[in-house]
Amino acid sequence: MQNNQTLFEAIELIKKSEEIIVFSGAGISTKSGILDFRSSDGLYNHISSNYDLPYPEAIFELDYFIENPKPFYNLAMGILDQYIRPTKCHEFLAWLEEQGKQIKIITQNSDMLHQVAGSQDIMECHGTFNSAHCLECESEFHLDDIRDTILEGTVPYCDCGGLIKPDVVFFGEDLPEEVYSYFEKEVEADLILILGTSLNVLPISKFITEILERIPSIMVNLEATQYDKEVTCLFNEDLNEFAELSWGLLEKSL
Ligand code: CNA
Numbered sequence: 151m152q153n154n155q156t157l158f159e160a161i162e163l164i165k166k167s168e169e170i171i172v173f174s175g176a177g178i179s180t181k182s183g184i185l186d187f188r189s190s191d192g193l194y195n196h197i198s199s200n201y202d203l204p205y206p207e208a209i210f211e212l213d214y215f216i217e218n219p220k221p222f223y224n225l226a227m228g229i230l231d232q233y234i235r236p237t238k239c240h241e242f243l244a245w246l247e248e249q250g251k252q253i254k255i256i257t258q259n260s261d262m263l264h265q266v267a268g269s270q271d272i273m274e275c276h277g278t279f280n281s282a283h284c285l286e287c288e289s290e291f292h293l294d295d296i297r298d299t300i301l302e303g304t305v306p307y308c309d310c311g312g313l314i315k316p317d318v319v320f321f322g323e324d325l326p327e328e329v330y331s332y333f334e335k336e337v338e339a340d341l342i343l344i345l346g347t348s349l350n351v352l353p354i355s356k357f358i359t360e361i362l363e364r365i366p367s368i369m370v371n372l373e374a375t376q377y378d379k380e381v382t383c384l385f386n387e388d389l390n391e392f393a394e395l396s397w398g399l400l401e402k403s404l
Contacts, residue, residue, distance in 0.1 A: 153385075160368045160383040161399050167251070167340035167366075172243055173358050174257045174264070177346020177371060181237045181390050184229060184261055188348050189373070197225070212322035216285065219305045219313055226279075226316070227300050229261075239345065240267035242393035249404050254339070256332075258347060258354060260318040275329045275354050277318040286312025325354065333357040337365075344369040346389050349377055 164170070176186030185193045197206040201221050208214040209221050244267040247253045255264050255272040260279045264272050282291040287310040296306040296314055306314040319325055342358070342365050349355040362380045369381040370392045378384050385392055 156383050156385065157395065157399075160385075161396060161403075163341050163366055163368060163383065164246070164251075164396065164400060165403060169252045169339045169341075170246070170254070171337065171339045171342045171361075171365075172253060172255045172257075172345060173342060173347065174255065174259060174345045175347025175349075176259060177348075178237065178239050178257075178389055179234075179259055179261050179263055180346070181239075181388075182234050182261070182263060183232050184234060186346070188350065193225075197221075201225075207321060210320050212320040215315065215320060216313065219315075223300055223305050224303070227303060230297060230300055234261065234263070236263040236267035237390055237393075238397075239389040239393035240264055240269070242397050243343075244268035245397065246400075249400075256354075256358070258351060260316075273328060273332060275319075275325055276351075277316075277326065279316050279318055282306075282314050282316045284308035284310060284312040284314050286310050329354065329357075337361050339365055341365065342367045344371070344381065346371060347375075348373070349375045 176184070180186050180189070185191070185196060187193050194206040197203065197209055201209065203209060203221060209225060215222050240263050243253060243255065243264070247269060253269060253271065255269050257264055257272060257274055258276045260274060260277055262278060262280055280293050282293065282296055283289065287308060289308055289310070291314060299306040308314055342361060344358065344367060347355070349359065359377050359380065362377065367381040368383045369378070370385040370387060370389050372386060372388060374386065
């Protein structure tokens with residue numbers, strides 16, 4: 151760990167905080183085997199090398215998906231085919247909650263790993279893979295209803311003939327209403343943990359970075375972000391290493 155002083159400061163902040171907001175991004179799940187978007191070995195570079203698309207982001211754009219859903223479902227097949235488990239960091243957050251901390255997870259991820267780890271209060275601001283809807287008749291499906299079709303390499307369609315789309319928020323779609331109502335009020339917390347996000351995706355990164363003026367923060371991210379100077383404790387480190395060290399230190403003192 152780069153700086154022991156900052157680590158001890160972060161541990162003290164976690165220890166004395168009762169209400170903690172966690173803002174997580176794709177970086178918390180990379181050690182589970184799910185690529186993030188923007189790292190050099192992330193999804194965008196993978197898509198550029200392996201898919202014939204006008205630009206990598208097109209795969210997550212609603213208009214492009216409606217025209218050509220095959221690339222998205224091909225990518226989804228590769229993810230569903232893996233055995234994916236939560237990381238040490240997901241587990242650390244669930245453990246903090248077990249210790250009596252009030253933890254609100256605000257995640258940009260749709261991989262459901264916070265739920266699997268046991269966290270209770272989770273707002274999925276970019277939707278979820280767990281459910282899906284027909285884009286024509288709006289019938290609802292569970293992931294289990296379409297999983298086999300996706301794994302066979304086939305695009306799932308509804309009985310009405312409409313294309314089925316997982317309930318993840320694509321570029322061109324709005325965030326769930328609960329996200330706007332949550333940030334409409336002044337957010338109260340003792341601490342915010344920002345974990346594994348480049349803070350590039352609007353509007354959610356704007357909502358979060360506005361809070362940094364009022365609430366102490368810890369950010370853990372391998373790469374620098376444009377908000378590094380605005381956080382209280384910064385770690386350009388691997389999240390699992392941070393979680394393991396913090397867990398060990400807190401276990402002795404909480
Ligand atoms: P991003 O823009 O790809 O940024 C991820 C950040 O995490 C990068 O800055 C990396 O440096 C950092 N990172 C990667 N691995 C680690 C690690 N082991 N330890 C510490 N830091 C690490 O992703 P964001 O989440 O900021 O972007 C938001 C997008 C990505 C959202 O719309 C998500 O839905 C979307 N996404 C989600 C998943 C998922 O559900 N797991 C996967 C890929 C993309």
